[in-house]
Amino acid sequence: MKKKWLKNMGLADARYVDEASPDMNYRKSNWKRITGVCVACLLVLVLNLVLFIPYSTELPSVAQYRESEYYALIQKLNVINYKPPNYKNNFELLSDKLDGLLSFGVKGDMAPGDPMMPDPIDPGDAGAVPEGANGTYNEVTDNQVNGVIELDRIKRSDKYIFYLDIHRLSVYNIAGEETEELGHYKLDTNYLINEDVGFYLSNDCSTVTLVLPKSRTLNENGEYSNTGPCVEVVSLDVTNPTAIRKTGEFAITGNYMTSRSVGGEILLLSEFYINESKLNFAKTDTFVPKVLKNGEWNYLSVSDIVIPDNLSELRYTVVTRLDERTLEPDVNTAFLSYSSDAYITEDNIYLTHSYLSDGEIDGENYRETVTDITSVSYREKKVLVVGTVTVRGYAKDQYSFDEYEGILRVVTTTNRRRAYSDRLGYFDGDAMLKVASGVSNASLYCISLDNFEIVASVIDFAPDYEEVQSVRFDKTVGYVCTSVEISDPVFFFDLSDINNITYKDTGTIDGFSTSLINMGNEFLLGIGRGSWSSVKIEVYEECENGVRSVCKYELQNAEYSQEYKSYYINREKGLVGLGITDYSKTGERSRYILLEFNGYELYPIVDVELQGENAFKRGVLIDGYMYMFGFGVFEVVKIDA
Amino acid sequence: MNDEKIIDLYFERSETAISETSAKYGGYCHTIAYRILLSNDDAEECVDDTYVKAWNTIPPNRPRRLKSFLATITRNLAINRIEYETAKKRNVPICNIIDEFYEAIPEERADECDRLVLKDAINSFLSSLDKRTRVVFMRRYWYMMSVAEIARGMDMSESNVTVTLFRTRKKFREHLLKQGVEI
Numbered sequence: 036m037k038k039k040w041l042k043n044m045g046l047a048d049a050r051y052v053d054e055a056s057p058d059m060n061y062r063k064s065n066w067k068r069i070t071g072v073c074v075a076c077l078l079v080l081v082l083n084l085v086l087f088i089p090y091s092t093e094l095p096s097v098a099q100y101r102e103s104e105y106y107a108l109i110q111k112l113n114v115i116n117y118k119p120p121n122y123k124n125n126f127e128l129l130s131d132k133l134d135g136l137l138s139f140g141v142k143g144d145m146a147p148g149d150p151m152m153p154d155p156i157d158p159g160d161a162g163a164v165p166e167g168a169n170g171t172y173n174e175v176t177d178n179q180v181n182g183v184i185e186l187d188r189i190k191r192s193d194k195y196i197f198y199l200d201i202h203r204l205s206v207y208n209i210a211g212e213e214t215e216e217l218g219h220y221k222l223d224t225n226y227l228i229n230e231d232v233g234f235y236l237s238n239d240c241s242t243v244t245l246v247l248p249k250s251r252t253l254n255e256n257g258e259y260s261n262t263g264p265c266v267e268v269v270s271l272d273v274t275n276p277t278a279i280r281k282t283g284e285f286a287i288t289g290n291y292m293t294s295r296s297v298g299g300e301i302l303l304l305s306e307f308y309i310n311e312s313k314l315n316f317a318k319t320d321t322f323v324p325k326v327l328k329n330g331e332w333n334y335l336s337v338s339d340i341v342i343p344d345n346l347s348e349l350r351y352t353v354v355t356r357l358d359e360r361t362l363e364p365d366v367n368t369a370f371l372s373y374s375s376d377a378y379i380t381e382d383n384i385y386l387t388h389s390y391l392s393d394g395e396i397d398g399e400n401y402r403e404t405v406t407d408i409t410s411v412s413y414r415e416k417k418v419l420v421v422g423t424v425t426v427r428g429y430a431k432d433q434y435s436f437d438e439y440e441g442i443l444r445v446v447t448t449t450n451r452r453r454a455y456s457d458r459l460g461y462f463d464g465d466a467m468l469k470v471a472s473g474v475s476n477a478s479l480y481c482i483s484l485d486n487f488e489i490v491a492s493v494i495d496f497a498p499d500y501e502e503v504q505s506v507r508f509d510k511t512v513g514y515v516c517t518s519v520e521i522s523d524p525v526f527f528f529d530l531s532d533i534n535n536i537t538y539k540d541t542g543t544i545d546g547f548s549t550s551l552i553n554m555g556n557e558f559l560l561g562i563g564r565g566s567w568s569s570v571k572i573e574v575y576e577e578c579e580n581g582v583r584s585v586c587k588y589e590l591q592n593a594e595y596s597q598e599y600k601s602y603y604i605n606r607e608k609g610l611v612g613l614g615i616t617d618y619s620k621t622g623e624r625s626r627y628i629l630l631e632f633n634g635y636e637l638y639p640i641v642d643v644e645l646q647g648e649n650a651f652k653r654g655v656l657i658d659g660y661m662y663m664f665g666f667g668v669f670e671v672v673k674i675d676a
Numbered sequence: 677m678n679d680e681k682i683i684d685l686y687f688e689r690s691e692t693a694i695s696e697t698s699a700k701y702g703g704y705c706h707t708i709a710y711r712i713l714l715s716n717d718d719a720e721e722c723v724d725d726t727y728v729k730a731w732n733t734i735p736p737n738r739p740r741r742l743k744s745f746l747a748t749i750t751r752n753l754a755i756n757r758i759e760y761e762t763a764k765k766r767n768v769p770i771c772n773i774i775d776e777f778y779e780a781i782p783e784e785r786a787d788e789c790d791r792l793v794l795k796d797a798i799n800s801f802l803s804s805l806d807k808r809t810r811v812v813f814m815r816r817y818w819y820m821m822s823v824a825e826i827a828r829g830m831d832m833s834e835s836n837v838t839v840t841l842f843r844t845r846k847k848f849r850e851h852l853l854k855q856g857v858e859i
Binding site: 047055 | 740751777794807831
């Protein structure tokens with residue numbers, strides 16, 4: 036049977052028999068095999084080329100720009116902008132990425148004495164106040180340095196009060212409860228960065244100079260283009276408050292840093308940041324700041340640019356001096372370097388740059404923030420780099436610096452921590468805190484302005500983990516408030532002998548102060564928080580064994596602004612005014628309060644409702660009347676202070 | 677000489693028909709016979725018998741494909757010889773192929789069946805296969821080639837050939853059941 040079936044296979048059609056004949060070749064043809072091998076080899080070759088060809092480490096050539104006046108600058112920028120590849124080839128790159136998937140101010144020495152624009156400078160006389168049609172200038176702003184006027188939203192003469200809110204500059208007569216707005220100038224609020232807006236009033240009270248930082252730049256067509264920020268400066272003739280008119284304008288590309296009015300000139304510091312991703316040496320505006328003069332944009336000349344030998348960052352700090360009335364720039368000097376903050380005195384600008392620095396102590400690697408402080412002299416004929424010093428830590432703000440009798444005093448928050456050479460287990464909480472936040476503390480440095488060397492210091496004077504909240508210097512005394520979380524000590528430093536610096540503190544008390552104000556008579560006023568939801572104003576005084584709290588005024592469920600210029604300080608009468616937002620009652624209540632310190636206690640003498648951002652509110656006491664300004668509103672209250 | 681002319685020689689009763697046939701297909705027929713009989717002498721005898729049978733059947737038959745015509749004769753003669761050998765209780769190595777193939781036959785269909793129906797069933801099955809599978813199947817159960825020989829000739833692995841044969845036998849079984857082949 037079985038064989039019969041096998042025989043039955045003989046019934047298969049002849050074509051199938053022929054098809055299956057043993058002499059029919061069904062082997063895969065060699066050429067297919069060879070082609071397959073060749074293709075495979077080619078793929079392997081291509082893969083090797085893609086994976087293992089080393090990335091180029093050569094600096095890109097910029098020879099095509101040799102005819103440009105900025106060629107020397109371009110060459111420097113080319114070097115700093117060049118980033119060598121992190122990996123040797125694609126294989127390393129892919130390996131690293133796969134591994135990741137699988138496992139869970141320039142430090143550059145600026146050459147001192149670099150000469151810039153040769154135009155002579157007339158320092159003017161900050162003290163003389165010419166009597167003009169608009170009256171006599173009266174300082175309202177609590178300037179850090181005498182004679183160096185700071186930008187503010189309120190200025191006054193003996194006739195008028197000038198106040199700048201978000202939309203306009205208003206001029207008010209000074210008439211007590213009969214006060215009214217006489218005129219105003221509307222701002223171009225397009226792309227305005229409100230937090231940095233302010234103005235100056237000239238000594239003769241005839242000119243207001245508005246400083247208007249913007250996030251976009253107006254081009255020649257009068258349109259705002261998205262090429263980056265700029266600082267606009269506008270001068271206004273306010274001799275007739277009812278007919279305020281624009282008399283001049285200036286602009287410079289970049290971010291606003293700070294400004295001052297000194298001796299009839301506006302000193303403007305701006306920062307021009309070179310965007311590496313947009314850097315194109317064929318387009319000058321990607322690497323050189325521009326200024327607007329007489330309606331035309333022009334690049335800073337290469338002779339206006341100071342390039343340090345050791346360049347590490349693509350940022351300029353531009354120092355511009357403008358005539359207060361005409362806004363004609365006397366000087367434009369761009370330092371190709373860095374600056375995160377500036378402290379300005381009558382003669383010098385101190386530019387700061389903070390960065391991380393690695394070191395080793397007792398065989399252990401550590402990392403901390405350090406700050407380079409560069410002094411630039413601006414009042415002479417030329418703008419010059421005077422010297423540079425490096426201190427540990429970072430400074431909180433301009434008040435952390437003070438120049439006094441040839442010594443620069445600086446208070447910093449230091450934050451040394453162990454470098455991540457080995458990872459800590461997450462169960463080690465204390466060690467993690469130390470590593471993560473560093474063992475922060477506070478330090479005081481005294482630097483000689485003759486040779487820019489540290490001549491005295493008090494290192495880590497605060498409890499561990501504390502950070503500097505506020506600083507104030509007053510000649511031979513320095514005040515520092517530090518805190519961690521919501522408690523602070525306040526330190527009083529005796530700086531009369533820098534070879535023997537002593538200090539006292541309050542010990543740990545509730546709350547912390549974000550601003551310290553010397554009220555005179557050895558009283559120190561601190562404005563800050565009592566708890567995370569309260570506003571606290573406290574008075575301290577030095578005593579034999581330390582520093583004690585004299586009195587405090589605290590508002591629960593309230594907010595305030597840390598903007599120092601929003602505080603009204605009257606040392607003569609012991610007054611302090613500020614805007615607050617009160618959340619304690621139903622709904623939000625925006626207010627302005629004025630406190631009086633009588634030597635023993637702080638108590639409110641004015642408490643009015645006043646709309647607006649606390650940072651923009653302003654107040655001033657004139658002849659027994661407290662004038663308070665907010666957003667589109669003002670209040671006048673008669674007081675008997 | 678092409679197949680048409682060789683067939684014409686048969687029709688002309690020319691004795692050169694046999695020599696021409698031997699020259700062209702002698703080795704082919706020998707291979708078929710040898711695979712079944714595994715003996716050169718027996719294979720030679722089988723091939724000679726193939727020529728005789730071809731002479732006796734052409735004419736009147738005029739095969740369209742001379743090669744497969746001769747191969748079928750040789751195959752049948754060789755299988756008949758196996759029947760003879762097994763009847764004489766002689767060792768027949770081909771039995772494993774027979775047993776293997778018989779697995780594909782449904783038990784209930786193991787009896788005799790109508791020849792035309794069977795032919796139709798077999799050929800319809802073969803036509804349903806892809807060429808490569810069909811060639812493997814035919815080489816195994818028509819040409820009685822070993823798995824190794826089939827693997828070499830088809831550029832396949834032996835296990836691949838074995839699996840192909842297993843699956844095809846299974847399909848053949850299902851096909852016969854569907855066809856309702858009365859065996």
